[in-house]
Amino acid sequence: MNFIAMDFETANYQKHSACSLALVMVENSQIVDEYYTLIKPKTKFFWKNIQIHGIHPEDVADAPKFPEIWQTIHPYFQENNLVVAHNAGFDNSVLAGCLNYYNLEPARFLSLCTVKTSRKLYPEISNHRLNTMCDFLHIPLDNHHDALADSRACANILLEEEKYFGTEPFKKLVTAK
Numbered sequence: 001m002n003f004i005a006m007d008f009e010t011a012n013y014q015k016h017s018a019c020s021l022a023l024v025m026v027e028n029s030q031i032v033d034e035y036y037t038l039i040k041p042k043t044k045f046f047w048k049n050i051q052i053h054g055i056h057p058e059d060v061a062d063a064p065k066f067p068e069i070w071q072t073i074h075p076y077f078q079e080n081n082l083v084v085a086h087n088a089g090f091d092n093s094v095l096a097g098c099l100n101y102y103n104l105e106p107a108r109f110l111s112l113c114t115v116k117t118s119r120k121l122y123p124e125i126s127n128h129r130l131n132t133m134c135d136f137l138h139i140p141l142d143n144h145h146d147a148l149a150d151s152r153a154c155a156n157i158l159l160e161e162e163k164y165f166g167t168e169p170f171k172k173l174v175t176a177k
Helices: 047-053 066-076 088-101 114-121 130-137 147-165 168-173
Strands: 003-010 018-027 030-038 082-085 110-113
Touching (some): 018 047, 030 066, 110 168, 114 168
């Protein structure tokens, strides 16, 4: 499988408030590269978000704004590229929110949610949260809510699912963005 696993963390509940992003690149079912950056949002941080991910306003004071990051990462978001996230609805909406806020062209790519793949393939599990799936599949998740750790975990969940079930179960779950 070839795909990009994506994870955003946000400063608050606004979709354009991304404060960190990680991408994990997978080629031929192997992790081949990783990308991580802090992002300086044009909005205030909410205490609850800080409590979840540990990123403070001072941590992003010198970080690039989203349009600078988009110049680097936009080649990954092409019409036939598969982008995977755990709870993809959230991460896709943050990406769309940032692109819209900064008046950038919408991204066109294929999307797959590992919450949905996990629900389909492991219906017996009580919940399909990232940490629950990692525990169940024996995937390390050392720093939950760190974008890079979460992206790695997401990539490994899909790779484990592919190993045991093949790619056929994913086909009906892929959507175009």
